[in-house]
Amino acid sequence: MKLIFEKSKSGRRASSIPKPDLPVPGLPDELRRRRPPRLPELAEPEIVRHFTALADRTFGVDTGFYPLGSCTMKHNPRVNERVVALPGFRDLHPLQEEEGSQGALELMWRLQEILAEVCGLHAVSLQPAAGSQGELTGLMLMRAYFADRGEGEQRNNVITADTAHGTNPASVTMAGYQLQKVGTDARGNLDLDDLRAKVNEETAGLMLTNPSTLGLFDEHIEEVASIFHDAGALLYYDGANLNAVCGISRPGDMGFDIVHINLHKTFSQPHGGGGPGGGPVVVRDILEPFLPVPAVVRDAERFHLDYDRPKSIGKVRGYCGPFGVFVRSYAFIRSYGPALRQMSEAAVLNANYMLARLRDVYELPFDRLCMHEFVLSARTLRREHGITALDVAKRLMDYGFHPPTIYFPLIVPEALMIEPTETEAMETLDAFSDAMLEIARDAAENPGLLKEAPHHRPVRRLDEVKAAKRGIVRYRFDDHPDLTGEPAEGEAIEAQKGA
Amino acid sequence: MSYLSLTDSDREAMLERIGISTVEELFQDIPERVRFRGELDIDPALSEPELVAHLEELAARNVHTGQELSFLGAGIYDHYVPALVDAILARGEFLTAYTPYQPEMSQGILQAIFEYQTVICELTGMDVSNASGYDGATVAADACYVAKHVTGRQKVVLCETLHPQVRQVVKTYAPGFGLEVVEVPHHDGTTDPDELRRAAGDAACVIFQQPNFFGCLEPAPELAAAANEAEALPVAHVDPVSLGLLEAPGNYGCALAIGEGQGAGNYQSYGGPHYGFIAAHSDFIRRMPGRIVGETTDIAGERGYVLTLQTREQHIRREKATSNITTNQTLLALAGLAHLSWLGPQGLREVGETCMALSEYAKDRLALPLLFPDRTTFKEFAIRVGRPAEEAIQAAREQGVHPGYALKRDYAGMEDALLVCVTEKKTAADIDRLAEVLKKIAG
Numbered sequence: 001m002k003l004i005f006e007k008s009k010s011g012r013r014a015s016s017i018p019k020p021d022l023p024v025p026g027l028p029d030e031l032r033r034r035r036p037p038r039l040p041e042l043a044e045p046e047i048v049r050h051f052t053a054l055a056d057r058t059f060g061v062d063t064g065f066y067p068l069g070s071c072t073m074k075h076n077p078r079v080n081e082r083v084v085a086l087p088g089f090r091d092l093h094p095l096q097e098e099e100g101s102q103g104a105l106e107l108m109w110r111l112q113e114i115l116a117e118v119c120g121l122h123a124v125s126l127q128p129a130a131g132s133q134g135e136l137t138g139l140m141l142m143r144a145y146f147a148d149r150g151e152g153e154q155r156n157n158v159i160t161a162d163t164a165h166g167t168n169p170a171s172v173t174m175a176g177y178q179l180q181k182v183g184t185d186a187r188g189n190l191d192l193d194d195l196r197a198k199v200n201e202e203t204a205g206l207m208l209t210n211p212s213t214l215g216l217f218d219e220h221i222e223e224v225a226s227i228f229h230d231a232g233a234l235l236y237y238d239g240a241n242l243n244a245v246c247g248i249s250r251p252g253d254m255g256f257d258i259v260h261i262n263l264h265k266t267f268s269q270p271h272g273g274g275g276p277g278g279g280p281v282v283v284r285d286i287l288e289p290f291l292p293v294p295a296v297v298r299d300a301e302r303f304h305l306d307y308d309r310p311k312s313i314g315k316v317r318g319y320c321g322p323f324g325v326f327v328r329s330y331a332f333i334r335s336y337g338p339a340l341r342q343m344s345e346a347a348v349l350n351a352n353y354m355l356a357r358l359r360d361v362y363e364l365p366f367d368r369l370c371m372h373e374f375v376l377s378a379r380t381l382r383r384e385h386g387i388t389a390l391d392v393a394k395r396l397m398d399y400g401f402h403p404p405t406i407y408f409p410l411i412v413p414e415a416l417m418i419e420p421t422e423t424e425a426m427e428t429l430d431a432f433s434d435a436m437l438e439i440a441r442d443a444a445e446n447p448g449l450l451k452e453a454p455h456h457r458p459v460r461r462l463d464e465v466k467a468a469k470r471g472i473v474r475y476r477f478d479d480h481p482d483l484t485g486e487p488a489e490g491e492a493i494e495a496q497k498g499a
Numbered sequence: 500m501s502y503l504s505l506t507d508s509d510r511e512a513m514l515e516r517i518g519i520s521t522v523e524e525l526f527q528d529i530p531e532r533v534r535f536r537g538e539l540d541i542d543p544a545l546s547e548p549e550l551v552a553h554l555e556e557l558a559a560r561n562v563h564t565g566q567e568l569s570f571l572g573a574g575i576y577d578h579y580v581p582a583l584v585d586a587i588l589a590r591g592e593f594l595t596a597y598t599p600y601q602p603e604m605s606q607g608i609l610q611a612i613f614e615y616q617t618v619i620c621e622l623t624g625m626d627v628s629n630a631s632g633y634d635g636a637t638v639a640a641d642a643c644y645v646a647k648h649v650t651g652r653q654k655v656v657l658c659e660t661l662h663p664q665v666r667q668v669v670k671t672y673a674p675g676f677g678l679e680v681v682e683v684p685h686h687d688g689t690t691d692p693d694e695l696r697r698a699a700g701d702a703a704c705v706i707f708q709q710p711n712f713f714g715c716l717e718p719a720p721e722l723a724a725a726a727n728e729a730e731a732l733p734v735a736h737v738d739p740v741s742l743g744l745l746e747a748p749g750n751y752g753c754a755l756a757i758g759e760g761q762g763a764g765n766y767q768s769y770g771g772p773h774y775g776f777i778a779a780h781s782d783f784i785r786r787m788p789g790r791i792v793g794e795t796t797d798i799a800g801e802r803g804y805v806l807t808l809q810t811r812e813q814h815i816r817r818e819k820a821t822s823n824i825t826t827n828q829t830l831l832a833l834a835g836l837a838h839l840s841w842l843g844p845q846g847l848r849e850v851g852e853t854c855m856a857l858s859e860y861a862k863d864r865l866a867l868p869l870l871f872p873d874r875t876t877f878k879e880f881a882i883r884v885g886r887p888a889e890e891a892i893q894a895a896r897e898q899g900v901h902p903g904y905a906l907k908r909d910y911a912g913m914e915d916a917l918l919v920c921v922t923e924k925k926t927a928a929d930i931d932r933l934a935e936v937l938k939k940i941a942g
Binding site for chain 1: 500501502503504505509510512513514516517518519522524525526527528529530532533534535538539540541542543544545547550551553554555556557558559560561562563564565566567569571573574575577581583586587589590591592593594595596597598599600601602603604605606607608610611612613614616617618620621622626627628630631633634635636637644662664665667668670671672674675676677716718719720742743744745746747750759766767768769770771772773784790791792793794795796797798799800801802803804805807808809810812813814815816817818819820822823824825826827828829830831833837839840841842843844845846847848849850852853855856857859860875892893896901904923924926927
């Protein structure tokens with residue numbers, strides 16, 4: 001398919017701009033643009049067709065089943081799109097005076113109250129823009145808390161699990177902490193012996209996803225919390241998998257002090273091809289003074305933005321955060337009300353049903369009931385038939401399914417990480433399971449079919465090695481190289497994660 | 500109301516297949532003492548019509564820019580969003596897809612990101628753009644992280660005329676990065692290149708804004724040259740809407756160009772979600788944060804697009820990654836691509852000209868002292884109203900006009916200063932109305 005620039009024709013345009021009968025002032029010569037940017041030049045019909053064709057070549061939850069593990073690709077209710085487009089939300093300026101933004105402030109305040117309740121904790125900042133920014137914000141809160149206690153220099157390391165999302169160690173580095181890793185025991189829990197050996201007076205805290213990226217709830221979570229709290233350290237809950245436990249178990253009750261929530265996972269903000277997201281942080285009362293400014297507070301019947309927080313870490317994003325995301329998540333939660341528990345129950349039931357259907361054919365590294373997702377291994381298929389997790393993923397596309405997350409978590413070889421979410425029907429889970437079973441049969445009987453998959457997508461397998469080597473990351477117009485006809489150099493990079 | 504698909508008979512059949520008899524048994528691995536046994540204290544569930552009514556009631560308690568004649572800008576702008584942007588973003592395939600990890604499923608969104616990267620590079624005169632950052636503030640912190648690793652230096656210099664919230668975010672990130680933040684004051688609304696050169700010695704980067712927070716045009720090529728002489732990376736924070744008229748940062752020696760994309764394609768939405776953009780000279784491609792889409796071919800030799808240079812990223816490089824960013828702002832960046840495609844080079848230029856023409860008309864018509872009378876401005880300018888700014892705002896709002904932003908919120912000594920923003924959506928009659936209101940209330 002042609003790029004929009006290749007459809008462009010000089011002199012064509014779509015826009016009409018008001019032109020008041022006023023003189024246009026001049027610009028100093030050294031500041032004036034010499035050559036206009038080569039933006040597309042198309043009339044409106046061709047622009048609309050271009051993006052329609054791109055949408056046709058994109059697969060979303062609206063298109064079909066999307067069990068991308070750790071990403072919680074649930075249905076995104078359409079009513080949320082209707083309410084977020086209300087002019088009172090959509091056309092509200094973030095610097096509008098407080099008396100002109102009471103509805104927005106009240107919505108944020110109400111969402112904060114709900115998130116604190118779901119987490120069993122006390123105070124919330126909605127400001128972080130995504131989960132990984134929530135992580136970084138949480139680590140900044142740790143830093144500020146210990147600095148305030150005079151332990152800032154001493155506590156210089158943060159512990160993460162070997163099953164952790166890559167964002168955890170990356171956030172640790174960005175926050176200026178040293179990274180310590182702990183292993184996983186034979187049942188998929190944190191290795192307590194390893195943990196005890198590494199937690200000491202230099203530990204600032206733990207970052208943990210619970211249930212873990214293996215889809216398993218840590219059976220020793222109370223003991224884990226004691227180990228850290230006894231050492232004067234804090235516990236950080238990576239909320240990537242919160243969809244498993246809403247109304248069932250609360251991070252605050254588990255012993256966590258700081259939580260980030262992915263509003264685009266658990267609370268249905270559409271993922272938008274990669275974003276936007278929302279990553280609010282929820283904390284225990286001892287950490288509230290350090291939260292980002294402004295805080296949204298209620299004073300009798302009025303709502304305010306409170307900047308007077310002398311111990312605050314500052315701002316992590318412009319204005320009050322991604323407000324449109326808050327509107328959608330608030331609407332989603334109010335649809336369930338106190339019955340939010342049913343959402344998590346259905347998510348866990350759906351995952352366990354698929355696990356029951358697949359566990360005899362694909363290897364299950366940890367033989368337990370799962371939570372909202374589970375991890376299988378294609379190791380046996382690889383050993384016996386040379387079929388990898390990547391081949392399974394590509395073949396699933398031919399059945400009209402988005403593949404699961406593959407090659408993550410890193411501790412499971414040939415990992416297939418499957419998260420159905422609560423919104424899928426039993427028939428869909430069955431159809432996907434049937435496909436997985438047929439693929440396992442084909443691995444033995446017709447492996448070539450899998451190796452060459454997908455067969456029915458707009459493109460065949462893409463050469464990622466060539467992409468990285470050539471580094472063509474923008475269109476270069478008349479100087480654009482033609483890669484077609486060059487021999488393929490390699491296959492996909494075998495590492496991928498969700499979240 | 501809920502969005503679940505399971506019937507009672509489905510549940511029974513599924514439990515049977517799993518080999519348990521109740522849903523409760525699914526949670527047997529959760530220790531008893533950390534189970535939540537109560538009912539969540541959340542207001543009762545609402546049906547869809549009730550939900551809409553509730554949110555309409557909340558929305559009605561906000562005063563939006565369709566109700567009030569507003570001249571608020573200061574980083575978020577009421578530019579016209581063309582209808583086709585709404586239509587394109589309503590496509591469920593874009594709305595409900597995620598990061599294109601599996602390129603064969605996602606050629607459409609991957610190509611759109613590649614086109615977005617190209618548009619950002621064209622606007623800024625750069626070689627590489629990522630798929631988007633969170634907003635115009637966090638991309639400044641991203642730029643500092645790039646500069647720290649490229650130069651090995653431990654200081655960053657911010658011009659005081661850089662958006663206050665952008666500076667605040669950089670200051671929040673800086674301690675974790677091991678960076679000291681130094682600010683350079685303005686003189687009559689712009690930055691002095693010599694002063695910047697002195698401050699930039701041993702700095703990793705210098706960030707200036709063009710047009711700056713006061714709406715004034717900085718001597719941007721001189722600022723970039725000053726930074727380059729000190730071997731600090733020059734970083735320009737630019738308004739995409741200005742780049743039909745103003746020179747691209749890549750064409751006057753900047754290493755990176757960053758900015759808030761909202762004015763190109765996104766509604767104000769009380770501050771988000773929007774997209775930040777970050778683009779760089781090709782020298783820095785391997786230090787770029789976040790997703791980047793590259794061109795390649797499939798095994799049959801057909802052109803296609805993939806996420807590329809992933810060895811920079813957290814899911815592979817983990818603690819040595821160039822950033823922790825994962826989820827970004829792709830849908831908002833797609834809106835930017837659609838909007839800029841609608842504008843085209845001619846439309847972008849015309850929007851800039853209309854903003855400038857109306858803004859000059861407003862400066863004349865308001866007949867109030869300019870805070871920085873000797874400066875060229877783009878779509879915003881600062882005036883003195885002769886009485887505390889918040890009083891003037893309140894008085895004007897009682898007349899149905901929001902006259903602008905009170906600069907005293909961020910700058911000492913600007914008690915009576917208002918930052919007035921005029922976009923192409925305003926008319927001469929709107930400006931006449933503002934003049935009439937301010938004439939009555941100015942001290």
